[in-house]
Amino acid sequence: MDISGNPRALWRLRTKAKRMLSFTTKTEVENDSLFEGIDFYSTITRARFEELNMDFFTKCMEIVEKCLKDAKMKKSMVDDVVLVGGSTRIPEVQQLLRDCFNGKEFCKALIQMKLLPMVQLFKQQSWLAREISSVRNAMKDEKISAELPPADKEKIEDAIEQAIKWLNADQLAEAYEIEDEMKEPESICKPVISKIC
Numbered sequence: 001m002d003i004s005g006n007p008r009a010l011w012r013l014r015t016k017a018k019r020m021l022s023f024t025t026k027t028e029v030e031n032d033s034l035f036e037g038i039d040f041y042s043t044i045t046r047a048r049f050e051e052l053n054m055d056f057f058t059k060c061m062e063i064v065e066k067c068l069k070d071a072k073m074k075k076s077m078v079d080d081v082v083l084v085g086g087s088t089r090i091p092e093v094q095q096l097l098r099d100c101f102n103g104k105e106f107c108k109a110l111i112q113m114k115l116l117p118m119v120q121l122f123k124q125q126s127w128l129a130r131e132i133s134s135v136r137n138a139m140k141d142e143k144i145s146a147e148l149p150p151a152d153k154e155k156i157e158d159a160i161e162q163a164i165k166w167l168n169a170d171q172l173a174e175a176y177e178i179e180d181e182m183k184e185p186e187s188i189c190k191p192v193i194s195k196i197c
Helices: 007-021 046-070 091-100 109-140 142-147 150-169 175-196
Strands: 026-035 038-045
Touching: 007 026, 007 038, 007 046, 038 046, 046 091, 109 142, 109 150, 109 175, 150 175
Parallel strands: none
Antiparallel strands: 026 038
16 A cells, blocks of 8 residues: 555654554554555654654754844744644654754743633634645636626625734634634635636
8 A cells, every 4th residue: 555645644644653652662652544544553662763754853843043133033042942833743843943953952831821812723724724825726726716796796705804804803713713703704705716716
């Protein structure tokens, strides 16, 4: 079974292994219907997982180096290193970062209390902005625009405008508020666009 051409199957496999191997040195990975209806079951060690993913870990470090370069900062100028995201729980990633910052310990307490809700909120806001942009770009498409009755086109443009105003005005909205706010534009845009797509 070759899943190298299936990003979703690879992601499911990596995610499951990543979670478990962050806390143990060996785990069993089970994925029902991983690829083409085939169930997958295997045992993997942390060392093998790290070996298989070292290219990804190296890319993470390249991003850190680029961020420092873009900010015109030396590593010695960094006061605190805060890890956010699932991959930061991987021991090898932590070690690479620790080595990069000369053994500096990470600020883990901040993650649970403050940063994760902020990251989640940012992801929600980014998602809403992408959705708005996607609909706006569809409206600019001549084929789609030509097929829309003027009244429907106006409804969609108004819904987009209201969503943009809300997003700009309420930068500190909670994730559930963003989801609720998205319901109205979706209820207006989806039925109209689905008629022509």
